[in-house]
Amino acid sequence: MSLKLLENKKIILASKSPRRQQFFKDLGIDFTVKTKEVEEIYPEELEGEEITNYLAELKALAFDEELQDDEILVTSDTIVWLKGKALGKPKDKKDAFMMLQKLSGRKHKVITSVCLKSKNKVLTFSETTVVHFEKLSSEEIDFYLDTYKPYDKAGSYGIQDWIGLIGVKKIKGSYFNVVGLPVHRVYRELLNF
Template sequence: MLKEKLKDYHIILASKSPRRQQFFKDLNIDFTIKTIEVDEIYPKELKGLEITDFLADLKSKAFKNLSENDILITSDTIVWLDDKALGKPKDETDAYNMLRSLSGKNHDVITSICIKSNHFLKIVNDVTTVSFKDLTDEEIWYYIKNYKPFDKAGAYGIQEWIGFIAIDKIEGSYFNVVGLPVHKLYKELVNL
């Protein structure tokens, strides 16, 4: 259904994330992957979804010459804990510190999607609250050593081992925590 709706468009997914790419395949969307490196720096006064909205838009601005039928999709995800954004960890120590800070607490996973063409720009976002059990150091280090979560906001993937053992409950979209609120993307694309 969506494939037919989008047949006159060229969909560009600006993401290296294998999880986001898989979502597009699972939606049966024809798309190409094109990425442009952007320094993901945002004004310090921004909070929560203001950060992801800003960064998704910033990533879209790197694409200067869209063709008439191009639709560009960029996105950004952060983990929001104690009024602070957790991005991707720099190394094992950073990953450990992030997971230790998440242990026994609730946090929000926030994703924004920017959908852009030569005729419109729309940003949508989603927030999912995740509850972590108390984690032992042994569990944290096992996860870091075996799953190397350095490409994931907050240093974890809900679909991996840590998600199986650490998450007590989630409120909101599971897929948002994986990296893309697919239901919101679908709604925007089907209504183009």
């Protein structure tokens, strides 16, 4: 079993996301969760995966000087990229409503970057998935926001929720990347790190 390659490593997942934590459980990887508050501000000239790379690395930087020889830290960041603009997590319901109206009937990119960091090595990579949305009515958006409260999600939606069932016409790329982590890539990169 290839996971034997990881048995002498301690994996630290720096994420409060229950979805990311579940992915690691589903992979059968032993890990601990450690998080630090990081102000997610990036230089405004950055675009697309430059933003998520920067933020994933910024989150990893918070653990500098702490990592032990046998530890691998995993940090990540996800944005929704629409017409040259990043949509992060919404501030409130009004903001979420506006984001979903913008996504309605259009295609957008979901970009996730992951940073793997040990005491003497860093690797950052990103995955992009293109998502095509159906036209959403105001009633559908309201129902979704009131019922699922996706305020902790980039772009104000979770593809695994009701909105994914009724609103996502097609995707090109990794489904799990849209949920919040390109799991296939994380697995491979961890084995080779």
